[in-house]
Amino acid sequence: MRSHYLFTSESVSEGHPDKVADQISDAIVDLFLAKDPEARVACETLTTTNRVVLAGEVRGRGMIDLNGNWEPGAQEEIQRTVRETVKRIGYEQAGFHWQNLTFENYLHPQSSDIAQGVDASGNKDEGAGDQGIMFGYATDETPDFMPATLYYSHRILARMAADRHSGAAPFLEPDAKSQVTLAYENEVPVAATAIVVSTQHKPDYCLPWEKNGQKGGDAAKYAQLRAYVLGVLNEVLPAGFVTADTVIHLNPTGKFEIGGPDGDAGVTGRKIIVDTYGGAAPHGGGAFSGKDPTKVDRSAAYVCRYLAKNIVAAGLARRCTIQLSYAIGVAAPLSIHVDLHGTGTVAESAVEAVLADPARLGFALTPRGIRTHLGLNRPIYQRSAAYGHFGRTPDADGGFSWERTDLAAALKAALA
Template identity: 40%
Template sequence: MVNQNYLFTSESVSMGHPDKVADQISDTILDFCLQHDPKSRVACETLVTTDYVCVAGEITTTAPLTRTVVDKLVRGIIREIGYVDPTIGFAADTCQIECKLHSQSPDISVGVDGGGAGDQGMMFGFACEETKSLMPLPIFLAHRLVENHAKLRASGKLNFVRPDAKSQVTIEYKPDGTPNRIHTIVLSTQHDESVVEVKKKKKVFSDKAREEILNTLIIPTLKAERPDLVDAKTKFHFVPVGESGKKYPSDVILCHINPTGIFLE
């Protein structure tokens, strides 16, 4: 048990982040297979880079998953995410799609016909009472920020942001493990050139755009969830990539859960 307040940070990526785009493409392939064949076994991996998508893996299914269908599914989800402008280097109608899906290895298939389990792992997290969703507060708020980022982009209320974004939320906790205040919010987002201005010979995010994101996205999101934890000392950082700022205190490090899934005290 620590005897002073400590900080804990979680991050979340938006639906347009390359890793999340890849996840959604794989999920779309899986959904299609299960829709047509509930007994499908799908190990689908997706790689996404500039104007290129590669879908690969081993699948056992009776679903009509042809290369044409894969192409249609992939372009459909990319379009739904919001990548429709070829000038930014990735768009639904112009990207190259390579399909390397094939039937599951006979050795693996025979081994799992009875039990149904394969060589895939199941990941798990933990629940707590910090939020109604039973998720820890930092990751809950980080998810809400990128979720609302996508909604405001789609509605046109923040028409200068693009699909790729990431949020980080740092909560200051009391020694007994209860949230004390929201310490820092970081939001990094793709954006149009229209909100870029030059200061001291450097291109920076305009003050007007910062205020718009703060007042349209961040403050409403935080106040809708935990208004009691926002105070005058809460720090807000926008598109901090390449900027060198003051590091957060690291005198006390407390792990709620480590990458292996083992709980620590």
């Protein structure tokens, strides 16, 4: 690991078109799980100008059966959930409005071929919902054990969204992106060298412009927007990180009035690096949103994060990456790999041996074992679909259970 370097991560707001799609897909997951904890959902969402389209495979009591028969009122409830999600985000624009958008639902029953491999039956345990590799990562760079570049990128946009919703920043619109570049010395972040914030705004909150005989922009309004963003940066980042040498780009294209799904189509699962570790760790390639927790793309990635975070919280390493792999229909992981990046106080092979032994770990790394230990069969997913699935505070109702550090003491004892 280099001791002196620059590193960059980006985030996108809840109003980014891809994040709108993610939140809708996870709202559908929550709707099904609220009615049936054993529901199966694989929901993809497409958003574009005043249109939302759902597609995918589902089943769940109270909603739809394997024969494709919808329960009375179920499709209306799905549409209502979609519109409420868009309204909560704040879209009431001519090009994308929660009330006026056209909605299309192409969800259909889960394949019986997939179901027979995933469901438990007889002596067969519940199998993984798909093959694949999943990664989890933790670092002691921040209090939440997340890469600092992503940690601050998320918090910039979350703060701006909170101010937009409260009315403290009425000139903001829902779509936004951030990017933070930090300088590291001796592997510790010490300063921000560059920050990019692109935020959708009310008319004329940009520098004056003229093109083809048309004019717009207002220097005073732009100055207000810039002063606000600089204030957010100085409050979110540690004292002294933003200096006179920090290069700050605010809306570098000029104006940003057309945004969200009206400005760019959104699709579920296109922000997987934003969702995880900002490029600081490997990614297995599978998206999370729109999937119930039998899908190991989601649940195994969550448990990898849970294990990596607890290893770092236990003081067994300063950085930790964990990989699991699965085959569709097979319960047990095919492989377990641990990398402590040269920062560990124990051998990686010793950690792998503990993780492979349910008696020593306290639970099995099977789909059912993961879901049971982390309590994943609950409607807790929509809240995870913006500002990162990791580095969050566990909720009393079980949300972000994978962010708990309740396993740290047991891991430390097992590896003593």
